[in-house]
Amino acid sequence: MRGEYEVRPPTPADADALGVVHTRVWREAYQGLMPQKYLDSLDSRRSAERWRATLSGENDDQLVRLVGLRGPEIVGFVVVGPARDDDPPTPRELQVINVLTAHHGTGLADQLLAEALGDSPAYLWVLEGNERAIAFYRRHGFATDGATTRHEPTGKTLLRMVRR
DSSP: OBBTTEEEOOGGGGGHHHHHHHHHHHHHTTTBBBOHHHHHHHHHHHHHHHHHHHHOOOOOOOEEEEEEEEEEEEEEEEEEOOSSSSOOOSSSSEEEEOGGGGGGTTHHHHHEEEEHTTTTOOEEEEEEHHHHHHHHHHHHHHHEEHHHHHHHEEEEEEEEEEEO
């Protein structure tokens, strides 16, 4: 426990809360950066079902999944795993790190990243124009490498950031 936050692996019982947090974080973080129609279409129940399937299935020992809690409430999460791209710059990928806006600046995201990845080399994809996230990743040693891709549902540009 660091400050008022606890970090632990999620359980299948966390799926509903993760679905709500996942959807809420996207609506908060991408307001004005992604089409509002897309953000409005996000469904916490569908997200919870994906989490339930992921957390109830075979444990993939190559994935690191952690949730950040304030008291009993999940307020953030992180997933680090093997690279999912055909020609990755590093073997590990920071697949997602999300923290509710009310908990930005508390150190929770730093704690989640440190516990899930440490100082290991990794890469990630970040939405172009998401300056807050880009600054966070830079502070943790990531830099853009010029590679881009598209977020398929919206066509928005994603930038690759790498830490060697």
